Amino acid sequence: MAAEKADILAQRNTRLGLVHQLIFGGVLLVVPALTVLTAFGIAPGTAVDDLHQAPVAQALDLPVPGATPAVPGRYVTQERVLRGDTVAALFERLGIHDARALDFLRTDATGRTIFRQLVPGRMLQAETGEQGELLALRYFLGSASLLEVMRSAEGFTARNRAVAEAPRVYYKTATIRSSLFAATDGAGIPDAIAMQIARVFSTDIDFHTDLRKGDRVSVVYEMIYDSGELVAPGRILCAEFVNDGHAYQAVLFTDDEGKDTYYSMDGSNRAKAFLRSPVEFSRISSGFGGRIHPIFNNWRAHTGVDFAAPRGTRVMASADGTVMSAGVRGGYGNAIEIRHGGAITTLYGHLTGFAQGIKAGARVRQGDVIGYVGSTGYATGPHLHYEFKISGMHQDPLKVALPKAEPVPAQLRPRFEQVAAAARSTLGRVSTAAAERFE
Ligand SMILES: [Zn+2]
DSSP: OHHHHHHHHHHHHTOOOHHHHHHHTOOOOOOOHHHHHHHHOOOTTOOHHHHHHSOOOOOSOOOOTTTSOSSTTOEEEEEEOOTTOOHHHHHHHHTOOOHHHHHHHHHOTTTTHHHHOOOTTOEEEEEEOTTSOEEEEEEESSSSEEEEEEEETTEEEEEEEEOSSOOEEEEEEEEOSSOHHHHHHHTTOOHHHHHHHHHHTTTTOOTTTOOOTTOEEEEEEEEEEETTEEEEEEEEEEEEEEETTEEEEEEEEEOTTOOEEEEOTTSOBSOBSSOSOSBOOOGGGOOSSSSOOSEEEOHHHHTSEEEEOOTTOEEEOSSSEEEEEEEEOGGGOEEEEEEOSTTEEEEEEEEEEEOTTOSTTOEEOTTOEEEEEBOOSSOSSSEEEEEEEETTEEEOTTTSOOOBOOOOOGGGHHHHHHHHHHHHHHHHHHHHHHHHHHO
8 A cells, every 4th residue: 555655656747748638538518407406316415406516617727735745844634434444444544643533433433433434435645744643534424415524732532513515527538648647637536536447337348458549538526625625536427448449338227215326338247256357457457458467367377366566566356255264274375265056156365465354254345455466375476376267167257148137127117217318428528528629
């Protein structure tokens, strides 16, 4: 994680100027707010009037939190809660080194709710001083409310409050020339949104290997502002990824219970039962034909697929399941085996270590971090050895036909059709505007 952050900072410092931004295809569109409302429906609790009035165009570079400290000696970082996370682990990733702050959160009636409600996917933002002392902590309970911890002369205080503004909506497009992150940087798309792009399309596109020069992404996403300040990236509302000439589209649809799911425009679920690659795509693995050659050995050679990745890269469960074993296993080194439905098992070898809580009997969900890439056992360099078996028979995980997740429920179909049609037309306008301007 530390290495990844250093890499992010290093790349940010070489951030390109406006001229490059135009070359990379950052695009600006002014779309009436009403279109947005029709397109995506209104999340419960969204202030409609605010949305109407909210400026949806942003010509300037986004003030991405964490890129540069706004005040000297004051550092702003943000992290998403992972499955199995602890407050201590989050403090570590946020760069908070403050035992008193942790004590306060444990004992304060309002503050302690953070320990009880660490929901994966939620965002935390921290402001810290030179020594890692906590100055402010904001835990976003949704896009509408947050828990805020502030340091004052008297000590810490915690309170729950509403996010002051409705999310603002951005329309961007970027053309891949060297890597996903170079393109999104050039277009002013924040890292957190770039990661969501990789996640939303990960069941169709392996971002380690499938990217091609000239691929294009168009994305409509929210950013959450509070009292005029950007506090957190929001959700992708719809997106299109043109990979190697094939266009994939995704639209966010919220069901009657408020659950968010990404669907293709025809209503099929974006999610698949198994991930295309169980190695997390990150800034350090961004690119094609470059530093990293993710697959250097096909499965026939040794009944598995090898994914080369830097030591410490997060390894994810490729599907929901139960851990059968996690420990040293001969030539596999540190290995994890997971049992899924349909007599399918997956195995992850040569790991440098296991994620917290990963042991025999543990339940895991697709995308959960289970371990870290290493070179334990018979391995010449850091890589993930991945095996996929059906009833004990090895299968090529890159070729085997896999079941799909549930499509849009029939009773929600009429509303979905409206959302999808509006998203399709919005994406059409975003990419057409980009094409006219840059081609
Ligand atoms: Zn292997």
